[in-house]
Amino acid sequence: MKNLFKNLEDLRGVNPNPDFLHRSKTEILATYQTHSSTSFRISQFKNRLVESLSFAAALGLTSLLFYLTMSGLSGSSSTVITQQDKIQFDIQLRDAKYYKEVAPNVYMVVLNENMEEEEFQEELNKLLGK
């Protein structure tokens, strides 16, 4: 089938019988319409109410999401600060340990290489709190 699109378009030429159209339209328009102007107003009010409620719901949901996001962020930032404090505290402890255990030894080695025995002993005593 080479002209599939053309054949599909040609089906657009199929039209209803004019007699049917006239009869059907006349019958439909003669049918008592169940709605009145009051029911039309009620229907319009209902549509507006649904739209307003939808808008309010969307706004509420957005606010809730915003609140949750912000509270989540503030919670996260406080967590980050706490973690940072802990790291700094750990570093300080490590420094203290270093200065207490390792640094004196290094210092002593350096002194040992460059100072006379007495000077070295004095410094050692200072470090040891003597």
Added chain:
Amino acid sequence: MLDDEKKIILRAQKGEAECFGQLYDHYVAQIYRFVLIKVSHRQEAEDLTHEVFLKAWQSINNFNQRGFPFSSWLYRIARNRVIDYYRTKKEATSIDEVGEHKFKLAATFDQELDQQSNLDLVKTAITQLNDEQQNIIILRFIEDLSTTEIAQITNKSEGAVRLMQYRAIRNLKNILNNEESI
């Protein structure tokens, strides 16, 4: 779409029969074609089309102009009416009668439509597609509706409609190729 369609619909909603008559005149042919291709029988298609517009007239207040075009609303009514038609048909027709029934429908359709063999082949092939693919072929390629409109009518995303278009055309071509090779 009609000029001033919104105003015409609003007046029809207030009960002005003449305005609904304008909507009827504008949309009846495309709704009729949609139904005819799906049920393959002129008389049945006329009855169903009449019911679609009667329902539209009686429930026009339920139509909300914001978001959907009027044609989408009519197609939805038509689609549901055709589904009901086949549901009732299924209950009323025994399995043994189905083949004969389909043959009669096809024969009636053949007599009353264009006699060109290609057209006959195409419309017969369309009826072999599943319901969704039939809708897509009719709405997109016969009635020339946009993907957006079809998405609104079929209640699917535009991406899904595009995919369905591709599948429907591919299946239609396969059916036609098979029929030509027989």
